[in-house]
Amino acid sequence: MYIEHIVKAMTSNPLLKSAAVEKSSHLEYFNIAVSVDCVIFGYEDKELKVLLIQSDLEEFSGLYSLLGDLVKPDEDLDAASYRVLKDRTGLDDVFLQQVHTFGSVNRHPSGRVVSTAYYSLVDINSHKLNIDSNDLHWHAVKGIKKLAFDHKQIIETCVKMLREQIMEHPIVHNLLPEKFSLRALQELYEAILGTPLDRRNFRKKIALKSWLVELDELEEDVTHRPGKLHKFKTKAVKSSVSKKDKNFFLTMCT
Amino acid sequence: MYIEHIVKAMTSNPLLKSAAVEKSSHLEYFNIAVSVDCVIFGYEDKELKVLLIQSDLEEFSGLYSLLGDLVKPDEDLDAASYRVLKDRTGLDDVFLQQVHTFGSVNRHPSGRVVSTAYYSLVDINSHKLNIDSNDLHWHAVKGIKKLAFDHKQIIETCVKMLREQIMEHPIVHNLLPEKFSLRALQELYEAILGTPLDRRNFRKKIALKSWLVELDELEEDVTHRPGKLHKFKTKAVKSSVSKKDKNFFLTMCT
């Protein structure tokens, strides 16, 4: 993994070592690397998945880690996360949301790295998706046990954020094909929330959002009564990408 | 301001400059400084205030900025924010909440600094509060115009977060004296939310939270009918400090 190579290279760099030892110099304050980690969620087989890569750090041999990289000196923090996403998946028309910054001293075994976590939702079956390495794999979030670094905690934090946001914004639109049944949408919500939902109440709630349009088409290849297909309104999807104002708290007493 | 001195010192450091120029070296990735900025809120004269310091950067002469500092190589990110708070105010028993990390390339004129913002609520009139410098002043949030760096945006982001959280958690407890009237509490909420509230509905809503105990004492020194005094339950206050689980989103259909 790129970031790990670099860190290894740096911590063995005599210039840096001497700088770190030279306590009276203010240079020591630059001896912290800044990185981004992307929690890229997908959805397959009725499970929420996350894209992980085999760690190539000795300390974490056999473990997986998130996709991340050091931020370049002339690169905005947000831009770094888009670059990682683009480089790793070929996707660049997806929203990325900053979640939290992790900065424990010992979170990285090879040196001090402060990392900002972003999450994103991508279509595992998109034709645009282009996984660039055999080391990359989709893992069911539920089945994740031990990961490199503090990446398990990062994923947990992002899942929490994701759960908070899916009822407010139609961000899940690219976890499904363009046309989908309400059942498929409900299964997706259940997978993300990790809890079963009542069908009638779920439909009522979704209808209230007016995110969807009902099509004049039916599911095919199902062994039972087919459901009507739906798709997201382009308007709703756009607003989910740009809308950052969470003023749902303004449900205050007036 | 400490952070600004250091950054000035570093960007004039020939060692660093050569490292930044040496593009083939991975050392360049350490040429990003990591800092924290604390948005320390207070409450006085029925206004939400924030603690600012006069900037000593030439570029920002005459402007105020937030309290911040570079993170030390052996210091957790969260610990750095507590250190800044403690050094600047003498307070160390206050919660600090991470809000967002700001990482635009050009946000700092003297060099690349990625900064994580935290917010905190402190009692302006606490006897423990010990403002260590004459350059430090409380400013009404509403009246803030131009600040150094992107600090105005940082404050806006933190105010947004604060507004979201005050109805979920009793975090405002140290913006008021131990004993206070419901009117005083309401004025505080109005100041934070920037909107008037209905008295009866506010009381109903607060009562529902069971954060308060009603005392057998009345306000004094008021020129009208005195209200009953209240205080926060210690239990409620403790949970506001530790509680990080925002599962209010679990109001999902079951």
Add this chain to the structure above:
DNA sequence: TATATTTGTGTATTGAGTACACATTAAAGA
């Protein structure tokens, strides 16, 4: 044509959010 499986729909209940008005209390001043 019977069976299995899923779709599609509605109502009753509860609780929160909101709008809104009047009697009570204490202090201050005439």
Add this chain to the structure above:
DNA sequence: TCTTTAATGTGTACTCAATACACAAATATA
């Protein structure tokens, strides 16, 4: 001490969202 002033303290009606829950209609398959 009586009147004025300015705030406290309280309850009801309406709307809307959240929830629990059941049955008829549609399709595929055997």
